[in-house]
Amino acid sequence: MFSDKTDFKEAFLKRLEMSYGKPFPHTTKRDQFHTLGNMIREYISMNWIHTNEHYRLQNQKQMYYLSIEFLLGRLLGQNLINLGIYEIVKDGLQDLGITLDDLEEIESDAGLGNGGLGRLAACFLDSLASLDLPGHGSGIRYKHGLFEQKIVEGYQVELPEQWLRHGHVWEVRKPDLTVNVPFWGRVESFVDDQGNLRFEHRDAEYVSAVPYDNPVVGYKNSTVNTLRLWSAEPARYQPHKDMMKYKRDTEAITEFLYPDDTHDEGKILRLKQQYFLVCASIRTIVDSYLTKNDDLLKLPEYVVIHINDTHPVLAIPELMRLLLDEYKMNWDDAWYIVTKTFCYTNHTTLSEALETWPVRIFQPLLPRIYSIVNEINERYCHQLWQSYPNEWDRIEKMAIIAHGEVKMAHLAIAGSFSVNGVAKIHSEILKKREMNLFYQFSPEKFNSKTNGITHRRWLLKANPELAQLITETIGSEWIRSPDHLTKLHAFSSDSSFQQELAKVRRVKKEKLAHRIYQQNGIVVDINSIFDVQVKRLHAYKRQLLNVLHIMYLYNRLKEDPTYNMLPRTFIFGAKASPGYYYAKKIIKLIHSVSKKVNADPMVKEKIKIIFLENYRVSVAEEIFPAADVSEQISTASKEASGTGNMKFMMNGALTVGTLDGANIEILERAGKENIFIFGLSAEEVLRYYSQGGYSSMEYYHLDERIHTVVNQLVNGFFSEDESEFEPIFDSLLVENDYYFVLRDFASYIDIHQEVDATFQKPEKWWKMSIENIANSGYFSSDRTIEEYSNHIWKINQYSFHK
Template identity: 45%
Template sequence: MSLTKEQFITEFKDIALKLYAAPLDDLSTQQLYQALALLTRSYIGQPWAETKKRYDQEETKQVFYFSIEFLPGRLLQSNLLNLGILSEVEAGLNELGLRPQKIFDAEADPGLGNGGLGRLASAFMDAMASVGMAGNGNGIRYQYGLFKQAFVNGYQVELPDDWMRNGFAWETRKENRAVTVKFGGWVELRPSRSGNLRVIYHNTDDVLAVPYDVAMVGYHNQVVNNLRLWSAEAPINAGTDFTLEQKERINQITQILYPDDSDASGKQLRLRQEYFFTSAGIQSIVRHYRRTHNSMAGFADRVAIHINDTHPAMAIPELMRVLMDDEHVSWDEAWRITLKVMSYTNHTLLSEALEVWPIDMFSGMVPRIYQIIQEIDRRFRLVFVPQFGQAMIDRIAPLGNGQVRMAYLASIGSHAINGVAPIHSELLKKDVLPDLYQIFPERFNNKTNGITPRRWIQIGDRPLSHLLDKKIGTTWRKNPLALRQLHDFADDTRFLDDLNAAKAENKRALAKYIDQVVHVKVDPDAIFDVQIKRLHAYKRQLLHVLGILDAYLAIKRGEKRPKRLHIFGAKAAP
């Protein structure tokens, strides 16, 4: 979009005055952030509406990315960059005597994810919008994130991550798109006059799923896609009143990211979360499709649904449920559509860590979904036991050992299965899902984890960005493959000196930050050996610690080692 510094100053002053009835000088940093975020949202509104309209008019095939986590990070700077107005906004704020970075830092980090799973989901959202792909996210609007971590007298303390305390400027509530998700009760299958089975629900525990939409802004292309996050609320039924206890039980579904599942009630809550956002998403997609189509025959030509790990694997039986029970499609046709629509990313390399649920718990919570999985299991066995033998099919059928096995369900019900790196994808074939690979070799492929260079280089590393512009031009900002031109300068002493200078500038900034936050002075000339991810006993931090011990012992033996600073950034389970 086009925006001058002068236009921005005028519009920023105007919206701040309308919001707070006070001049800029009287506003807090949080108020300045809210004003700037709402102004930025006003710039996003028109391309967002136009993108949705174009997709519908052109009947564009749309991707729906289902993930229990999204980790988008702070959105203000990213949105300004992608709109193409970050420089003008920063110049305007500076002219007003305000510090842009201080305002950007006032934004809370959305507590919608935990680590790599959620960051991958958000990287895909950014990438799909930036390449002009019609890509939508589907997840949970958690009230509280993972947890805030503090240290008191040397001990870790967990505090609630109330990231929505000041509201979330980027969301739009769409109560007119709410759907009902049914839990529990029992299901009656009654023959209808047409010969089909009519599904009748009794004594269900209904929850209203209300969507909140967040704009996903493409880079300099006027494309704005949608991330839909679902919030659980009590249904508004005439003549039905909910007690505070009932409302609290409903609110719990979208209250906390990763509730403690060390006991049965925690496991049940986690299962409710998984079915809640999966069912809401599937119902929403089918409803939107049916607004402009008289039958489901072309559904798979217009819709692709991707399952990010097994948490949304119930999307497979849920789509079958909606197709058969609500749209009156036959089993065979529903399965054909489902298989063509669904694809699955596996994130787990340990077979013992693959997600499973006790049948008793699962069938009690989602009885109709369990019925459909039973039929998927029966038909799978009927087809493949004669070809591959009872023992092999017993190992990989959706139901076995008293459990519902989500990775096997996801693999059987998807037309594509991928890992997140070449070695990972090969290990899926050889170690994690070898029997399924033997049956469906054509389904297995690789999709290497992506990143968003717009955020991590252009915003996160400005010294490097300016150096790249100077050396190879600005094309890399839109097309990362242009970075391959840097191979030509691998032996260019002057360029390498400039690159080291940019790195040194960043290290000095980090050293200053460490001093401010944890009051430790570090040497910016040391090698910075950094690991930032969740802290678990089995993760690679353990190898890092062994490396530190090795270096320590070597130094005690009198060996010379380069000066090295080890930095760990992580949250750890209590």
């Protein structure tokens, strides 16, 4: 693209002034960002066209990844790195008096996701392109994302996330590929000319799905895959008695991620979103296949569709609808194609996260889809009956429709050839407990694929200082092959390498401290332990355990000012779902405790509590490299995998964690001497759930530390309103502490004392840190994607040449 920085500067200046009709000195940072972004996208387009043409001409198998979330973050810096021109552009801009960091700050984080599910999807797309694999994403172009989080007097307030206010420089609108999606109406049956029973969806209300394609750039290769995002618009020539209501209802489909579904209106909107995504996606996938092939029975040889959690499961009956109604196939052939095309990843063991939809909502909204799901259920139950005659209870538990509910996870398992968990323990829990009946019936479907993260963003981009240190020490092969990070084992006890790593950590802590001061107005001690818990706010992730521990430390310091505690900066970042009342109370508790603790002159040199509002990918890129301690403290058996634990590990933070999710595999890789493990095991937790025997009230009465902090929730110590935190108090005592916060409390205190003791031995601490980095290559999403490609998708690498 640019031979050197002089070449870049000349092209950039010419494009900037021509685009905005004013001399360079009068242009704004936003003008400069958009000019650079457009230049880069146009350059990418050459390889994008070439990649798509190559896939079309080769006519080999492609994978489509359907996900309700793609948490991309900012793309300018990552695209420049992947194109191999980051330094040229950075130096050229610097000559013009422009800082590349400033232009990166102009870009909004794409509001397309919330937590680990969406970030995993984004990492997978990066790895697919970087490994020259034909894999594409399909999602929804949310106008306002989840929400922008503001904290007002300690309470979370949700504002629209205006990430598209200035447009999105990377996307290309493709109105010629619009798909009309039907809702409501009725289904009529008729007999066709050949005597076959057919069905027709009549009087439907149509919504137009308009695609916006986004390039996914591989690392220093010529592969550019596609993330297609669908936007809802009113359909042309759609008659409607109330056009304004129709327009509002249509645009609402792609306005927000995860609308509140505590009421029927929200449930209908969520279900609309899910069908909107899959109807549009399946149509274009099939149309694309038919441009080169005319035998739909061979579709599974050329196409594999991956369902990321239960949200896109309606893709299964939608492909059935297309094959049955539009291509006039018989049921058996259509079902054969479907069950050879779809694979499904489960991301949870939480029963409330295994989606179900009331038939009373599902059937009128999606009448044809419901009739197909009902037929799938009838045939599936008949199959079960043949294997388990007279076992009505078993069949009832496995049915896709039962007790007036459509069970999406059951539909996913029935219609997929592969079902995988995302960590070893998660997959075993699925097989042995949550999905045991399905595992007994079709064990060949079940497998495990431990999650991964793209090291190109979370180390190379987020922590260039550490990346450079690693490259200077072991060479650059680790960027292409992250397993080469194991070469760092030889340097874990090297004092000079330890000192250089400490310098890098200090630089990143200074940068984060600067953000904290700018955003929160609080000065933090960069020599303190940066103790970090950043993730979605949910009871099972136990931010509450962390806060109660801070309350305990505060009480101890007040009782004994001579208590020898190392200074700690506790850093939180999390959004609570708008309808999740309990999670919002936890956010309020964090702020109430921080208000009291941060203002207390007796302890301010020992404890600081920071909540970084509106946690997002760009903020995460500053947090992970600066962390000393990574809090991965979910109730064992509840976290499917986690990916934040991997990002912290890759940047050298030490994990304080339970034996849950991928923490177990981090323990296996790094060794028990390089991680801080506490609390109940998954087996112990599951035994409590199945056999009982846990009484939180006993811990409350027998442990004075617990008694004190729990009482402080309701005695006005941290809030003038004594009823403010009653829901938390009740969850712990009245509701018997479902997530075992009090059961693990003492163990959590003990492990943090061990953290303190270790931090006071720098040689030991930095050795542990280096060992974690050295073992983190396994958790690259490149390894995960290779496993998916080889064992599930059966797609092959292509080699592209400019």
